[in-house]
Amino acid sequence: MQNLQHSISIKLIELVKREYSLDIDYETAVLEKPKKEEWGDLASTVALKISSKAGHSPADIAKKLCFLLNNEEFTFTFNDVVYPIFEKIDFAFPGFINFKFSVPYLLNYALELSSKGLNVKDQKRPNISLKIALEHSNVNPNKAAHVGHLRNACIGQFIERVYEKMGHDVNVQYYEDDLGVQVSTSLMGTMELKDINPSDYEKFDHYAWDVYAKMESLIVQDENLQKKREHLMQRLEDSKDEISVEQSKLADRILKDQLVTFGKLDFDYDVIIREKDIVSLGLWNRAFEKLKTNPNVYLATSGPSKGCWMINMSGDKNEDAGSLISDSENQEEISVQEPLGGGRVIEEDKVIVRSNGVPTYTGKDIAYHMWKYGLLGLDFYYRELDIGTQKKILWTTSSEESDISKDVSFSKNDYVIDVI
Template sequence: MIHKQLHQALEDIAEQLLQEAGHAVPEELSVVIEHPAKDRHGEYSTNLAMKLVRVLKQNPLTIANEIKARLVDHPHLAGWFGRIEVAAPGFVNLFIHWEHWIANSHRQNAFQPENDRKKVLIEHTSINPNKSAHIGHLRNSCIGDTLARMLKRMGHQVEVHNYIDDLGNQLADTVVGVLRTSIQQQHSRFGDFCWDVYAEINRKYREQPELEQERANVLHHLELGHNNIAWLGTLVAEQIVREHLEDMRQFGIDYDVLVWESSIVREGFWQETFERLQKTDLFRQESEGKLTGCWVLKQMAEEVDPAGQTEFHSDKVLVRSNGILTYTAKDIAYHMWKFGLLDKQFRYQPFCDGVWSTHSQGVEQDIGRADMVVNVIDHRQEYPQQMVKQALQALGYDKQAAQLHHVSYGVVSLSRATAESLGVDTSDGRSSYPMSGRQGIGIKVADLVAHMEAVIEAKRSQHEGLDSRSIAAAAIRYYLLRFHLQTEVVFDLEQATEVSGNTGVYLMYSYARACSILDKGGSLTDTAMNDIAELAAYPVAEGLAPQEYAVLKQLAYWPETLEEVVAGLAPNVLCTYLYELASLFNHFYATCEILKADEGVKQFRLWLAGRYRDTMHDGLSILGLPTPNRM
């Protein structure tokens, strides 16, 4: 990979220059490589010379020329750059040797990074099993599934978990609602019925606060298990989870394991974790103050709540004074198991379609024992995630704590127009409105897919290739992935159903266009793919059109982009890259003859279309979007 080899070469040269001048390499020195905005400055540029000025006490142009001379002779870069130039005030600009790149492009396209293969456990979705899933849940699932695809692409063994909180307040509320409300309207799915039940029982709580005592009673019975209420809770939760899995499956989202919170409690995971925590200095039972009787995990150092979270406490309660475990306590025990740090193990039984589920009467499976754990949870859970990491550190598991990653993301709210269409009072004029399960405000995943399918169907002029529902699911998935993770997505129904511009539909059409070109190229395509030597000579003999060069340059950046995307766990960066690549290819297609071009030009342009198709196939597959030959 050019970028990685260049980075290593620059690090080597910086170290050589500093050592020759009698200096150690400063810790703050970092090699930065950029893509110049203007083509005349090449494909790569570095300001390393200017960073070394303060230490070497030389003119930056002098240092830049020395860097250039050493780059020319560096063994890692043999053949990759046609020329290297120095520009004021001290930049080193590098120009790819395109003939060499084309001749070796098969190695670039088959890029597999050289990294340690790990077992990575990704937890995502984890929706409360008390009603139908909405678009906020779907953003979590799309992010998590894309991260799983990324890490698999990098060669890691990936195991996807979906944590089911079947002992929480939300399920208890739905159970109380089933018993104490009367919903008369028709529903096509049980989860939709529970959506209305949940909103109705929360309305009754406001009118009859004494009803909330029933929630506490139900929670107690759910935790005890093996009673009427517990069985009712199990039936409700299992049916809703099945519907959640159906919702996600149409987006290409699958799971390996369902981990039920009740299993963590009943298998004794917390008890073993509790006994270990008791031996540390940071976990103790309070004997005075408002937390008297609570078991708390003390902070390692004084911290201030950076996000202003109302539930932040300098010491985190894990066991309340009445003996009831907090969510964080169960999560700590769960993560001890994830890393294979507990003596106890789950047992499993099949749930549906190849998904295993924790169950006391099940069989043993080789599940868990991860080297790295990734949790996809919205930014509001940042503090509890920190406490899980701190508990691992308190127990002496620093290595595992360092491999615990919280992928935080912004929540999904509704635009003013969309909220108004759902009957929300928008007279206060805000730009966005939160969804609220307690008030029954939100867009269900199933309703969104049906709406988007109708929009796609109405806009299609042809009905070959992918069906409208598959296109709709892909369009929604891309819409939720293209935002920066920390961005609050203000969901607008009209904007989400667009099919032009930076959309999943645009990318899929562009991919299908390349497939069509290559299909029409027939035997010419095979020739173009095989005669690399002749192709490599083409840019020198004829010169590249600006549109050809733009596509070629973007393709050259693919391996480093993929590495950046995975290192930052950032699907939006991949979306941006693919959209830019598709836009450049479509401009190339619109301005450059391909099939009607002269023979040598035709061969090269067919090859370029083939490289574009292969790269888009790789990227779309990682994003979880279809790669249709026809739309």
């Protein structure tokens, strides 16, 4: 790369000499990195530097030099095939010359680096070691992991290794969404559906996936089942309710199979964060009290969302808003759209607490991220979770004071990274 930049600078010196009869030093022709990525990978300001002596505007000089550079052969050869080094060389006002590398060149450069090997032993470590929370492959406890989760795990593990190699402390967090619509549907399915037998499946999480899919299709068509699920969701918020205890056992059984899958592919984690503990330990209540002091959080007093606590996404409070509910794979996201004249919709407000008092996934996720940064003044209890899926210690949150570990905390992070 350095040799390429040197060659371009030498070429610019030659072109300026030929076209404008000016002798410029190497420093004048040196390339730099543009301030914005979209401008290119390399840039030259030589046109700006020589315009007064050349007697032409920087833009005219940059245009001419771009034309001449595009007629030069900046190429490389791979497997006897010739490829261009640059995708384009163009100018930008008032007189910049921007170079954008071609995809083949970047791929070839990456291959060269990997074949040589990257010796990082002598690289300087940062003076400060940062604490980083990383999430990458959470799977709802109602199904098995699919290829999308594995894709996120690959990206996440790469990020983890890079930051750890740089000397930072990375804790990989796995969020177990053991409350809410998905798990309520799964629990109902195990109680209602007798025609699906877990013994017919190699893994329990595969059985749970089919149960969830069938139960969801039945609930959509039956108003009574919808009410039953809503009542069940309310009971799950109470960790001492017997149905909540059963749900925890179900979620943990599915979680174990999910971790078995990730373990076979050499993905591991530092801590399992249980959504139920966020509620049981009062993290959600603490976060909610803080949120209510924010001017963008309000209680809807009219319309279909009356009684819901909302986050104002538009900057102007909605008075009469129509509701739109979207149940996605990894979150139950409820938003409220503000209609204008003619039914046109321009903004969405988010529901964080339903009218029945149950917080949404979005609400609890906000509390979770406030905890990550140490903004709540509260922390979980922790205990080791030994299920034989990984070599390093796996911790899980707990709401039991007997599980306290004074030396363990995954809160108060400097940075938070989520792979989505």
